[in-house]
Amino acid sequence: MLAGTLFALAAGLMWGLVFVAPLMLPDYPAALLTVGRYLAFGLIALPLALVDWRALRVLAPGDWLEALKLSAIGNFLYYLCLSAAIQRAGGPLPTVIIGTLPVVIAICSNLRDHERDGLLPWRRLAPSLVLIAAGIACVNQVELAALAREAGPGELRRYAEGALLAVAALACWTWYPIRNADWLRAHSDRSPRAWATAQGLMTLPMALLGLAALPGLQWAGLLDAGLDLPLGPRPWAYIGLMLAVGLCASWLGTLCWNEASQRLPTSLVGQLIVFETLAALAYAFVLRGQVPATLTLLGIALLVGGVVWALRVKPERRAVPQPETQP
Template identity: 40%
Template sequence: MNATDPIDRNRQIPLGVANGVAAGAVWGLVFLAPQLLKDFSAAQVSAGRYLAYGLIAALLLAPRWKAVAAMIGGAEWRALAGLSLLGNILYYLFLANAVWWAGGAAAALIVGLVPVVVSVAGTRFAGAIRFRRLAGPLALCLLGVVLVGWEALANDKTAHDPLTRAAGLACAFGALLSWTVYSVWNTRWLERRPDISGHDWSLLTGVTTGALALVLAVPAFLAPGQGGHGETDWGLFLGVSAGIAILASILGNGFWNRASRLLPLTLAGQMIVFETLFALLYGFVWEKRLPTGLEWIAIASLIAGVVWCARVHRAKGH
């Protein structure tokens, strides 16, 4: 436990799980953005979200900028740049293109493996729970992801040519890899710098992401054929971008950093399941329907896997 987080061990896992659930609840909203902004390109949606993230983060940090910046050296800025690129810009570009080129079903099935891959990666950390003790919880989570993907594939209306679909699948695996590396790397830096709060680390990530998004914004908005939107479209674009930046990026990343500090990576990885669960919930509300039988089983499997994983870690005394 970090010296700056004097939380009783009996409260550490429940509090960490609560922060993980909160992160998933706001991250799930991200999957509604493409639905609301379907007339804009993936690059425009991504650039808009992260420009807003950078601007709002900079405004929140402004009163304390000198004090916070004094704590950050060259190594930290380089890490923040890499984390911003992997966990934000590249991940979201990969995800959006995977959805459009390979279909939401295939993208969800591959990207949904993030919790399992991150948890497996966490077993390699010193003092981590052995993989065999996590095999059961991970199998349940994997079953839930497969069932979600199976149900979505059965209703997938994507009709792209094989080459486009292959490119979409490659993007889905790119999203899986980029977020896995981000999660492990971010956890390492949070452990290395316990004197920086998770909220401030999120805001610093936002400032860095906003700077990188400026590079993305030039081709996204100025390239030929990227215009043709009316005032109402742009008003919706700005509102959704700001809303997602505040909820998913600033609050969501802050919750996630807190969870990452309180939980071992083998359990923190499972918290990403809640992004899938809340994305499903919001999707049901958007489509005005109840889950199908397979979706109910998938939801139960995902929740049971996380609860089982938490019990394993509490029994070990993490």
Template identity: 55%
Template sequence: MLIGILCALGAGLMWGLVFVTPLLLADYPGILLSLGRYIAFGLIALVPAYIDRKRIAQLSAEDWKMAMKLSLIGNLLYYATLASAIQLADAPLPTMLIGTLPVVISIFSNWRPGHPSESVAWKRLAPSLLALCLGIMLVNGSELNRLQQDAGTVRTPGDYALGCALGVFAVAAWTWYPIMNARYLRTHARINSVTWATAQGLTTLPLALIGFVLYAGYAQLSHSAFDLPLGPRPQVFIGMMLLIGLSASWLGTLMWNKASQLLPTALAAQLIVFETLSALLYAFILRGSAPATQVLAGIGLLCVGVIAGVRTFSRQPAIAHTP
């Protein structure tokens, strides 16, 4: 359990980077940020794929089909909708929606567990879920108030509504991804977590390349003023794509796969809170300011919720399996 928790923490630290990237590259469309990130992820995955080629060759057609589904929904569609939501509705609303993932995934995974050992009585799970909910409300409420007071740009109601819809879609995509990913890894224990992360990178590459060609064609037909293929700041764009492609995509996926194999799904879902905490940490570093008291209180509640969730699952009685 300790190794699983540390892997989930590492994945959260890596994933937090993807929340500041749309702000650093605000002049780039969200879909292009997603395509660029996963082209970089796919190219980076070619190196471990060559090193791990024996185990890669042992993956079945079923494995590759599942890896492609996970890549399309949990990678490309998720980050395209998240980045676009951040740019349309600004950071607080999408962060608030994504911050509900620990609760949403815990509820869905406990409602329909893949294995009896993953199921926990709702009354035992409720305290940690309540603490997470309250923490998320405090953190995001403070951030929303701050941004409304300091907003330098005015967004139309249509932009805000579209950003909200895209944020909800991102939550749905990443609710499906960790549950299905964890269950597939548990039912196919022969698959190594490194091999599975690399396989997802390899399946992402052709999807991202096709998406880039389609987007470039659309931009050409619509006479877009955006400077394709690398935009107005090519060096910054390439650098950020390589950074999040390596850290948030390959390394983050690798560590999350390991955590998914070692932890019950409902517990792993609650540990996604590390992503929210990391995103806040990077945002405050980028902002050059300390968090408000309300934010600190929310972070404290998030930590309490995680600790309560760990204690709930660590006290699970062993289940005897009939041969």
């Protein structure tokens, strides 16, 4: 139990880096951050492919196409929206919005395929949804109040755009695990590790295409004309952070999470996902150099409480009526 909890904590600490990289490189656009992260991850996946080459050989063209879709939405589009959201709205609000992910996935599963996985009773989910909504409202109130004191109306628009982009990122990462789980269930004879490596490999050509497209985006006015491509104004900081995020968040964090999943009950592992949210919030406030306001701490507590409450709700399977037998 102790080893599993420590592995889950390590995974959360590394996944939290994803949320602070845009704050550490505020002069880098979201497109450049996304390309850099997944270029690093794709290069890391190459030696992993040598280990899993036998399992990768049996993947059909349709499987590689599915891996491409999962990487495009679950990796590229997700992180593009998330990094842009954080640079517009700051760290806390996008982090708590993404922190609702376990509950949003549970709700979508409830609406989609409860015949297979069982139905989560709505009456038991309702208190967690109220807690989560109250937590987000508390954090949002503090961020809006600080924005009103320090910035003009233009910044308020950027904040609203950041909130919408965070919701878009949440939608991407709600779709991804459900679609990924569908493939794994339909191919139970395949290696989950090799499937993760396949998705990592598909990020590499997309990252290279994205890198080649950056000058065109700059020419079209979608990127700052004065931005030095492809490494930006602080090349070594950019390369180092992208390698750290690619290695730690994209690979090592997942490895630690898998180790935790092997040691802990599934119900407990689900609750320990909150380590990621707490780590990201802690990093954001350390970068700000300030202690969270009382209302922010209350909002974080409400969010964590709501997620833990929801993850403790057990699905109920409906009884299938049996045909009557003739005497």
